[in-house]
Amino acid sequence: MSKVPQIRVEPPGRKAREIIKIDEKYLATSTKTSPIAVESASGSVVTDVDGNVYLDFASGVGVLNIGHCHPKVVKAVRDQAEKVMHFAGTDFYYDVQSRLVKKLSEICPGKYDKRVFLSNSGTEAIEAAMKVARWHTQRKQFISFIGAFHGRTMGSLSLTASKPVQRNRYFPLVPGGVHIPFAYCYRCPYHLEYPSCGIWCGKILEEIYFDSFLPPEEVAALFMEPVQGEGGYVVPPVEFVKIISKTCKSHGMLLVDDEVQAGMGRTGKLWGIEHFDIVPDILCAAKALGSGVPIGATIYHRKLDFGVQGAHSNTFGGNLLACASALATIDVIENENVLEMATKAGRHLRKRLEELMDKHEIIGDVRGLGMMQATELVEDRKTKEPAKKKRDKVVELCYKRGVILLPCGKSSIRYIPPLTTSLSQIDAGIAVIDSAVRDAMK
């Protein structure tokens, strides 16, 4: 196999520039991270229209967990497309949807009967969770975390709090959302230190919020990402998640686990929440569930289900192509050692990133679980001033040298290659990142 990465012409090359020109003229909100125009992709390798070959450390924003165009997924989608592509799963029946909802209810945490609502994206999975929670509890309030990203439609946007630009000019949002600080230990909102902090951030709900202005009996649900994604790949301490879970239980508030980015094996376990040994009431999945075919799923205890027909529905949720793709994806994860690979590769990736931190002062923190890792770039390790411009420079130098990366948080870079990426591919990516960090600091 030829060398990867391999940059033949500085991206964007001639063919890419033609595509970008049209895109910039017609595509709404066309602000992109890197000018890479893809031609084809396989596993962890992406080829652009000008023949450049990249290592993909972004996985289409956490979608290609089992790699690009896995043969089993391609075959399942192709076979399905030849038979029937759409038949309105909320009104009629078909085998792939039934098999998928059965499978999802079996593989989600919680040994109880479940119901699954299928949609087309992460944001819709969250919207459905908000509706289920209000329907069932008849309470009006929601709690989510500062730094959270749950989507951009009006309901999920009301829970999102990762960047002001996402909310600016859209007020009023859905009323009833309260945000509380997350357990971001590297930048503790209370300037405390773990573990001497006594997990104060987990206790403030009871000790301050419920005791002053937020009656818990008004709260329908609390939404939480097991690892905050867009907010900067922030991993909370296990005790924090346990306290939050206990608080929810004791007040009859539903705990919604947003697995849109952390799920489907990304952290080395099928669901990110499994690292914290708690069982959520509602689980939302999307992104990697369909390996590139859009799908969202909201999975919850049967007793929470909408009580009447028509209380929630859609046209495309559970369409046949998405169901076929999701079933094949789960099959690959279950039968091709994907979780083991993610754990092993994740350990290696983490070690290599820590080596980079030892070498480069600008890396202030390395954090993550499994193949969901990030570095936070700072001007000074003491003041922790975010090094946003330098972070952007590293991302730019990397794509020019053949490694696709994405930013997150204020000044972090996320490393989310497909879970099937080999250790030598990780090493090849790290070599490029190493040189990019060095040159960005010049």
Ligand SMILES: Cc1ncc(COP(=O)(O)O)c(C=O)c1O
């Ligand atoms: C944790 C989380 N929840 C929800 C969403 C929204 O998903 P989508 O973009 O598919 O609507 C995202 C997207 O990045 C996410 O990371």
